[in-house]
Amino acid sequence: MAEWRYWVIGFVLLSGGLAGSAQAEPVWFSDQPPDAEWAKRAHHAHGGMIERGRGGVYVKRLWLRAGGEPASAVYTQPADDASFGVFGIDGESLAPDLFKVASGGGITFPMPEEGFYNAYFIERSVEDAVLKTSIVKAEVLKHSCGEGHDPKLTASRMPPRDRAGVPLEIIRERLPGEDFHTRIRSGDKVGFRVHYKGSPAAGANVSLTTREGWTKQVVADADGRAVFKLIRDYYPAWNDFDKRHHEAFLVTAEYRVETPGELNGTPFEKAHYRATLPGIFYPSEVEYSSYLVGLIVALIAAALGAGGVFLYRLKHSRAGRERLQ
Amino acid sequence: MKRLRAFINGADIRRFRFWVQLGFFVLLVYGGYFLINLGQSLPTFSCGFNQPGRAGVCYLLPLQHQTHIPWDSIISWRGLGILTGLLTFVAWLFVFNKAWCGYACPLGTIQDWMTSLRQKLGIRYSTYSLDWFTRLKKIKYILLILLIVIPFLMANSVAGLPTLPEDMGTPFCKICPARMVIPAFTGDFSQWTVDFSTGTAATMTGLGMLVLGIFFIGGFINKRFFCFFCPMSALHSLFSKVALLKLRKDGSKCTRCGDCYRACDMQIKEIADDVESKTLIKDDCMMCFKCVASCPEEGALKASFMGIPIYESTEAGFFKRMTKRRKR
Helix, strand or coil: CCHHHHHHHHHHHCCCCCCCCCCCCCEEEECCCCCHHHHCCCEEEECEEEEECHHHCEEEEEEEEECCCCCCCEECCCCCCCEEEEECCCCCEECCEEEEECCEEEEEEEECCCEEEEEEEEEEEEECCEEEEEEEEEEEEEECHHHCCCHHHHHHHCCCCCCCCCCEEEEECCCCCCCCCCCCECCCEEEEEEEECCEECCCCEEEEEECCCCEEEEECCCCCEEEEECCCCCCCCHHHCCCCCCEEEEEEEEEEECCCEEECCEEECEEEEEEEEEEEEECCHHHCEEHHHHHHHHHHHHHHHHHHHHHHHHHHCHHHHHHHC | CHHHHHHHHCCCHHHHHHHHHHHHHHHHHHHHHHCCCCCCCECCCCCCCCCCCCCCCECHHHHHHHCCCCHHHCCCHHHHHHHHHHHHHHHHHHHHCCHHHHHHCHHHHHHHHHHHHHHHCCCCCCCCCHHHHHHHCCHHHHHHHHHHHHHHHHHCCCCCCCCCCHHHCCHHHHHCHHHHHHHHCCCCCCCCCEECCCHHHHHHHHHHHHHHHHHHHHHHHCCCCHHHHCHHHHHHHHHHHHCCEEEEECHHHCCCCCHHHHHCCCCCCHHHHCCCCCECCCCCCCCCCHHHHHCCCCCCEEEEECCEEEEECCHHHHHHHHHHHHHC
């Protein structure tokens, strides 16, 4: 159904021309600058690093990185004929800019409105009669507390979106009650859906790799779902602990279909799709906060307060004074 | 019209206030569940940490976020954000003045419920000596200055000194008992913890739990204990003179009997002593109008809105209320 949509969106995504070759290593988007020079331009915001454009509009810069482990993945540059696209809050197509610098490359785009933006970068090639397609995706949040916290607006902009025309797509499911301020934390169970041309990709191999290289692989169920429990991946010295530490994860989905076809006149017999979606998570609150100590502090304060009042009243009442003498 | 006025002036302000406070409590603590959103510049403790129950956000929370701003950004769209927030706050205050404290504040309502519990248990309340009262009332201004200056010093280095640590962000919220108490009414106790992630966070959250313990005892034995120290009250007082709702006094009718002072939960002595001023809104006043209800002198005290009296002291009203109370 609606096969035409794949053509229309495909045109938008592939308007830069089809890429030379899909890389052997998974390629993914990162908003972490490659060096100190680029880090100076970036600011922390809800949803990750941003730059400020004209009039204070947030501008997102996504760098391409190659490598299965976030900690060791290298910054890479997009091919000249790469295809890419960004879709805004209402699914409208935005026009990102491709950039290439000595330390890497990627895309930049403005984020004028609150909500999630989906960015894609697609490479295709035919090798040994196999169509290899790498679909790099990032789901980017734009939120500024200065623009308010209208619950209706937030609720309307929380549901995840997929994109017709993207052959294989990973969609992160929202946590219960998630809003623009929700942080995914170690210990949380996070669900992903994998869609092949808009339908669940049952049987797709899905893996989640943390920054330090811990990996778990699962097979997507009949609904294309894969669920991972995020493990703790942050072990600093106790005095270096940072509750705002970004722990990174990379979700990779691989899917194979036996569909012959051709790409730019080169025939292929099967197709191999690989999609990536990065994310961040934070240390669990139970790692650094204590109810017990909190209650002890409050109870001691209350007991001292009550005792002080009792003694003061005793001292200042006639009967009390007599008793104290 | 005369009969309507007599009815209003003879009304039991305590009962009226109880129901209005309950209504505001439900609105501000649970309104978010009905997607009610009154914005983020409310001049009352609609706690921003009470998610998703809050129906708006106490202005002090965004103010602390907004003042976390580098010098060079003040004359920019961010500076405009501070100005817009302040103007919205003043607009809310312009209508109801400090009655936001006496009738709408959920934390104030909780303290009034604690006072009722104490009365039911037959435990007498405490008051401050005049000397202590004068000293303690300055604390709210100090807190107001700190909650603006600390976020600013987190974003700016002054005289080459290092900036303050990020964990001091929203410093007043860290020690405000509303952060712990109000979400608890929606079953959320997540703020009742000490955060050990850094020394600063541990100090601030530990201080918050310490204040919570003191709040429970203080609120139980002292009427509106926390309101003496509330920086929101200090911020109100900067703009309260221009508001539409006013408490007026006709000094020529005042006999200085002191009934109004005895009724005042905030121990404002000027309400009885000052026979010169036409308008009596002191920085601690929460405009509960219990003073008006307790005054036996015809027209000596009145609440007025845009200059129109809406509730005033009458002899008939006074005796009606006294008779009712004796029967109870």
